[in-house]
Amino acid sequence: MTDDIFDDAQADLLFATPLARFKVADHAKLDKALLTECARMRAIDEGVQKSNRGGWHSKGNIFDNDADCIQQLRGIAVEAVLDLTRNITHRIDPEADLNLKLNGWMNANPQGGLNAPHTHPGAHWSGVYYVSQPKVSEGNSGMIEFLDPRSDLPNWRLMKSETFRPKKKIRPKAGEIVLFPSYLVHWVYPNESDDERVTIAFNATFKKRKSS
Numbered sequence: 001m002t003d004d005i006f007d008d009a010q011a012d013l014l015f016a017t018p019l020a021r022f023k024v025a026d027h028a029k030l031d032k033a034l035l036t037e038c039a040r041m042r043a044i045d046e047g048v049q050k051s052n053r054g055g056w057h058s059k060g061n062i063f064d065n066d067a068d069c070i071q072q073l074r075g076i077a078v079e080a081v082l083d084l085t086r087n088i089t090h091r092i093d094p095e096a097d098l099n100l101k102l103n104g105w106m107n108a109n110p111q112g113g114l115n116a117p118h119t120h121p122g123a124h125w126s127g128v129y130y131v132s133q134p135k136v137s138e139g140n141s142g143m144i145e146f147l148d149p150r151s152d153l154p155n156w157r158l159m160k161s162e163t164f165r166p167k168k169k170i171r172p173k174a175g176e177i178v179l180f181p182s183y184l185v186h187w188v189y190p191n192e193s194d195d196e197r198v199t200i201a202f203n204a205t206f207k208k209r210k211s212s
């Protein structure tokens with residue numbers, strides 16, 4: 001009907017915030033090795049308190065650790081970062097034109113453990129690799145939730161539109177990487193399971209490569 005009124009109509013989706021998910025192939029062996037390395041690290045590192053409430057958060061940059069499993073995960077994380085970056089821009093080649101720095105840490109969240117809402121200032125992409133994710137039949141246990149940075153969104157709720165949803169929660173499985181812009185506020189629901197949830201989180205920061 002509106003064809004009679006408008007010659008043309010279009011709506012651009014401005015200011016999009018990508019949320020990417022990568023499922024790593026044949027991850028079981030990698031996860032087992034990472035859990036073993038996690039236990040070894042915890043025995044010698046009391047951890048630090050960051051956004052985690054309860055549980056253990058490793059000190060320093062985990063990618064400085066030369067263990068094969070950590071370096072394998074680093075390689076996978078770099079591929080995911082490059083893939084998502086190529087997905088959102090064709091004006092540069094992130095591998096050829098930019099230098100990439102990855103800074104990561106391991107989280108182990110026992111029952112009751114959670115991560116309070118936070119962002120990762122200073123990075124471009126932030127990511128989480130799920131080493132283990134306890135199975136639950138219902139509820140929010142272990143879910144990561146992202147909060148839309150736009151203001152006034154509650155006013156738009158009555159439209160029931162995906163475009164203006166104020167938050168989005170997902171429960172990634174073991175072997176999955178989620179990747180998102182570091183400005184995106186996120187938090188993790190308490191682990192209600194008896195089993196630990198183990199993740200490796202990372203920040204990916206690009207710098208312009210100096211031309212020689």
Ligand SMILES: [Fe+2]
Pocket residue numbers: 051118119120126186201
């Ligand atoms: Fe985070």
